[in-house]
Amino acid sequence: MSAEGTATVAADATGTVPGRDAGQPLLQVRNVTQRYGDKVVLRNVDLDVFENEYVTVLGPSGSGKSVLLRLIAGFEDPTEGEIDISGRNVVGVPAHLRNVGLVFQNFALFPHLKVGQNIAYGLRNRAHDRLSAAEADVKVEEMLHLVGLEGLKDRRVNQISGGQRQRVALARTLATDPKIVLLDEPLGALDANLRASMKIELRKLQTRLGATFVHVTGNEEEALAMADRIIVLERGRIAQFDAPERVFARPETAQVAFALSRFNxxxxxxxxxxxxxxxxxxxxxxxxxxxxxxxxxxxxxxxxxxxxxxxxxxxxxxxxxxxxxxxxxxxxxxxxxxxxxxxxxxxxxxxxxxxxxxxxxxxxxxxxxxxxxxxxxxxxxxx
Amino acid sequence: MAYDLELSHVSKVFDNGTVAVDDFNLQVDKGEFIALLGPSGCGKTTTLRMIGGFEDLTKGTIAIRGRVVNDLSPEQRPTSMIFQSYALFPHMNVRENIEYGLRVKKVPSKERHARADDIMEKLDLTGIADGAFEGLSGGQRQRVALARGLVVEPDILLLDEPLGALDADLRKRIQTELRYLQKQLGITFVFVTHAQSEALAMADRVVVMNNGRVEQIAEPEILYTRPRTAFVARFIGRNSIIEGTLDSRDGAVATVDTEFGKLRGHLLDDGVVQGASVDLVIPSEIMELYPEASYQDEAILKQYSGNCLLGSVRAETVVGSLVVYEVEICDTMTVELESHVDKYGRSYPAGTPVCVSWMPADGHIVAT
Amino acid sequence: MSGQRGNWFTRHWQLIPGSAWMILFLIAPLIMMIYVSFWTQTSFDIKPDLTTKSWQTFFSQPVYYSALWNTIRVWLIVLVGTFVLGVPVAIFIGLFVRSNTVQTILLVLAVIPFWTSFLVRIVAWKPMLGQNGALNIILMKAHIISEPLSFLLYTEVGMIIGMIQIYLVFVVGPVTFMLSRIDPNVIEAARDLGAGTGRIFKDILLPLSRPGLVTGAIFVSVLVLGEFATPASLSGRKVNLLGNVIVTQVGSLKWAFASVAGVVLTVVIALVIVGLLRITDLRKEV
The missing domain is CATH 2.40.50.140 (Nucleic acid-binding proteins)
Structure with missing residues (x-):
């Protein structure tokens, strides 16, 4: 079977590949460059992400993938360029007003709070639509159910396993109904067996919620298996941005082939x-x-x-x-x-x-x- | 000829009465790459530390090249240990770390430098020899630890979770490098891991441990295709396991009564009698997918001796040239089947009714 | 806005209260002290006429400059004493006790002398070290001595015993902390490479606990060099340290002369700290 055949298999598997004909992009990054002093971390990055898409960003450490995520999240502003969410330029808009959720690599749970309090934190403290304790409680239960952690609400975060912490972090982010969920190496801190099962769960969760996920990873298997489209970053530039089967069939540059770890x-x-x-x-x-x-x-x-x-x-x-x-x-x-x-x-x-x-x-x-x-x-x- | 490493009836009971290792037996030939594999707390690290001399034995003997080393302290044993944290000396630079073992043994400085240079060249460390190791990557630190252990020319190199402290994206690469290095040096390596992928990929033979006992010692292929115990079947590989009772046997092929009907597999253990509860273990790699209609096809049914689980595809995931099918059988079980995209020449999208088949000789029956 | 931007004030305002405090209560008095040491002192009065007379007196009269040598001698003895006694204790707590709880309990025990006030502690030494004190009784009952030892109390020996006991914890604490941070695998790795106990101490433990040793030495030095109370009570005023000179002179309102002793003491302490810091770069290692 040919390379084109390979692509067909996957397209059938994931339904139509979103992104080509889905109308207005949800997230647009326009010619973004990020410098720290003389160091250029991102260079003329352009990308569109559509509603419901699962996009993975693959690159070695130092390729600028985490910086890209922080720019979208609003923890930093780009040196040059524009970032649009739902057609509105958000450069200068602080992180908590962007309706974007970030799941940190080390989970960044509040160690002094219980599981339920961690999940409720965003709901009780955000700038608008602040929920009462009772309303937040309902949402917390809903989120615990969503990530399969029913009954753990009153546990301390240091009393639960790594996989459970990952889910709490996810639930805390999803509780605020973000339009875009950003995940910074979400599976990096998990062991191999857990990683395999979380991979499937994350994807199911995304399909069920219908949210847009942007998932940064250094692991090519994660990137290939989970994504509707993969962005391969190479020293701050987008080397390739396409459906995984197309990236795999014809890597654009030697760096892309290297990043996929499947090529001599x-x-x-x-x-x-x-x-x-x-x-x-x-x-x-x-x-x-x-x-x-x-x-x-x-x-x-x-x-x-x-x-x-x-x-x-x-x-x-x-x-x-x-x-x-x-x-x-x-x-x-x-x-x-x-x-x-x-x-x-x-x-x-x-x-x-x-x-x-x-x-x-x-x-x-x-x-x-x-x-x-x-x-x-x-x-x-x-x- | 004496074995490079021999453990005979080795047991370890801790002061609080915990049995960490129970009657461990292993013979290792020179140049073998051995993995001790098991879940945490199975006794694999204790075993490695007993070989290195960091734990005393409660019972049994450990011999290296025919010499019993039970009473030798770590500094007297011809072994080198590579710790998971690497345990580099933080106040010494790369070269000082590597030369430490030689300096302690009072090797003259000229020879010391020459031997260090030699090992650094083998491990591609020459460029960073005189730097502090603060800026080094995980992979480089690991190579420094390896060089420090190898430069004293041990008979046996012991490695505790050698890939455990590395980033996931580095692991595969370092795994291959370690394998090359071991073959090149011809030294016996014994390493501990809890990740089956590492053990299967690197080791010549794998020792699977559970609760302080050895479950099976075998080459990776054998371990994967011929698990001897229910624990190994569950711990190694991506097996689908169907519980049932032994119905009848005909030589090596036996029939098992299961909730999905009578299914056939391979039975090695002569001690299993009719009516005994058994597991039918079906490795993911030997399962074949057919459209449901082939259930009516006599030729196919005959080829697989009637082994056909009817179900429906839940997901089809493509990872590069691999494709993974999740198939739901009768709403009660999910089997996972990994294939190559070129294999079937067609797609089985989610919802397709299928028949999952396997040859009786490839499924295994183990007593539970 | 990112934390990197903004003017000097927004970036450094956190430093202002601390800096003001230091200028007001440390830098200004220091300058004042140096200035006063050059004032003219008469029997009953002090005038801001600049003279070096007080300085000349200090360095020409044995009673004063011997106080300087006494201070340095006592400091060295106490420093060596606290290390000889403290480092083995630290090795025990830091390396051999692997339970954090037990480690904490043992360190708290070492701090117990500080639970009592200084006066109680000094008074308590008397029934311990006196002619009819506990120590003499035990030694005599054990037939180690036949006559009670008289040099234990109201002597330099007594004073040094007291100081070592009080300041021991300042060595034990930091050294224990540094030792307990050493990865046990690092020590095992050295053994694995053939190093015996002595070599491990010299090659691994000593260098890796150096910041703790230096920190301990600085604590002990600063405290011992500035001592005046322990010598006053335990040596029966037989030993005169720089601290005692200052107390006496201030007591008789000899401000200029007290300032000279104060400047000398400050210089000695500064030299000791600079010397100790040269052994290790604390900023780099801690």
Whole structure:
């Protein structure tokens, strides 16, 4: 199946991809630049987010993703540019008047208050529509039910588990009915098992509430699995902003491919229409041969087949013979690790539901091959 | 030939009477990468600390390369421990940290520098050798800790939750790096983790522990595809588990009576008799999805010996080239099935009625 | 508006009350004291005519400059004494007691001497250290001595015993705090790399608790150098420290001369603190 086919699967799965034809965007970031002294943290960022959308912002630490979130939330104002919410410029409007909710990475619960008091805090203290104690109580119960924490209202926040704290933080934010919910690495402080289940729950919650979620993360799996659209940030710039299946099928830059952690990235250069590195060369599709100079060769782990050295190639295949170092088993997949002639690493990933695992001998040489059409070349070298 | 590391009948009872480790047996060959895996409080860290000499044994012996080390203190044992917090010496720079073990052993300064340089080059630390480690990233700190432990050339390297203090997005990368490093050095590594993904990915063999006891010692593949106990079946992998009673058996294939009817799986344990309560364990990777109509298809039913759970797709999630289906069976159970987007060549959107099938040889029956 | 903006006043107004307090009650009196030390003192009167006579007297008469040497000698003895006794206690509480509650209880016990007033404490020493005091009775019953020791009370020894007992807690507290912050794995890591107890003390514990040691030393030094009450009561006025000189001179209204002693004392304390701070950069390490 082709890359286009991949996109269809996901589009069917999530319904129509919002964002193209949903009319007026709920959140618009217009040419925003943020500087701290001489340091430019965000550079000419432009983006539209529509109602009901779940957008993830993916980037390594230092890419400016948390700053973007703080600008939308109103904890900082941009050096240049404009931020519109529901068509109104909110630059200069303080955080508590923007109707935006932020869930902090470390949850930032009030340690001296009980669970119920934490959730009620925003309702009892906001500038407008302040609720009475009784009204707030009703809302708190509703929120506890929503996040599945019934009965924990009178617990202290240090008496509940990490996952429960995460839900309290979420409930505290959602209680004020924000138009936009901003989440700063919401799953980062949870352990692996909890993370998997919270991932599904967050998405369900968003669908049920019909709110717009902007979720910042450093974890590509979270970004790919949860989003209607992914923003990939690279040193303060938007490198790509698209549906996850499209970002995955064709990463715009080598940094995007790197951020997705699902691609072999080989350093070398393009010379005379082929990609060469120290002691080997890799084939290129004709539309990539126009480049020249230092370059990064990119092919997905799961596109690589491992064969015996004497296997004959099909037309349109690229190949390289290299040494098998070891393998990593993850149950659903096995990743075979190889060493290229110049010492760079190369990986082939077999999904066991799709391809049978192989018994390979550590230290032996194998032929790796992949369809030429699945390989990309980017100018420059990623670190 | 002596094992690189051998634990025989090792037990640990704490002063307050808690049994932390109960009759632990393990033989490790040179160059093996061993994971101790289990939930917190299962005794895995205590076991690691006993190997390193930080806890006394209540019973049993620990031998390293044939020599019993029970009475040796940590400073006398040929092991190096990498702590979860890294435990770097905060008042020393990177090089001083790495050279500390050699300085204590009174290695002449010239040789000390040479050995430190050598290990720093292997671990890609040369550029930061003389800096303080205040500005270093988690990954760099971990490499400094590794270098400090490796430079004294231990027989065995012990690692306590080596990826535990790292950011989630760094873990996968460091995991692969550690695996490369271990293969390159050929030293025996023993590490403790509570994350099955780390254990399965890095280890040659995994020791699954629960309540101080060893549940199963096996290669990752075996652990995943042939769980021996109900605990392992629940703790490892993404298995769907259906409870039932043993109906009949025909060699290695047996039939289990369940709320979804009679289902078939593989039974290794000869001691399980008819009527015994058992778990039928179906790994997520071996399940196949068919449109509901194939329930009428004799050929398919025959191929799977009638193993078909009728249900409806609740969600289809695409993660890169993977696709995860959640299927609800009779409103009472949800099974999760992970596949590759290229596998079926079609979509099963939410609401599609489906049949979830598996080959009897791939499902496992374990006594409960 | 972000917290980074605004003029000087909006950014620094928090400093004003504290600064005003310090200028009014510390800087101004200090300058005044230096000024007064150059005034002319007669038997009954003091005039703001500038002279160095009081300074000359201080450094030419043995009774005064010996007070300076006494002060420094007593300070060094007490400092060493508190460290020899205090550091092992701190190691015990900070490293071997791992329960926070027990740690707190033990530290509170160390502060108990401060629960009683200074006078009660001094009076209580007399039945302890006197000729017929508890210490002498115990030593004689144990047949360690046959005659009661007479040098325990109303001597320099008695005074030093008293001072060490009072100031011990100022060493135990900060050192315990620093030691208890050391990651136990760091000590285990050193053992794992082959270091024995002595090396761990020298390579790990000492450097990592240095800020605590220096803080303790500063506390003890400042308090001991300014002492006048303990010597007055426990040494039976046999030992004269700079503090006692100042008290006596102020008592006889010799303001200029008291100021000279005050300036000298301030300079000594300042030098000691600067010296101690050179050992470690507290700002960096704490």
């Amino acid at each position: 990235l080989v350093k070398g250069r393009v010379e005379g229409g082929s990609f060469v590195a120290d002691g080997f060369s890799l084939c290129l599709a004709p539309d990539h041969q126009v480049l020249s100079g230092p370059a990064t060769y990119c092919v997905g782990y799961d596109r690589v087949d491992v064969e015996e050295v004497d296997t004959s190639l099909a037309p349109g295949d690229c190949s390289i013979v290299c040494k098998h170092v070891s393998h990593e088993y993850s149950g659903a997949t096995v990743t075979y690790l190889f060493e290229l002639p110049d010492g760079q690493h190369f990986e082939a990933q077999y999904h066991l539901h799709h391809r049978k695992a192989k018994r390979l001998e550590e230290g032996a040489e194998y032929l790796l091959r992949w369809p030429m059409a699945r390989a990309f070349v980017y100018p420059g070298v990623v670190e």
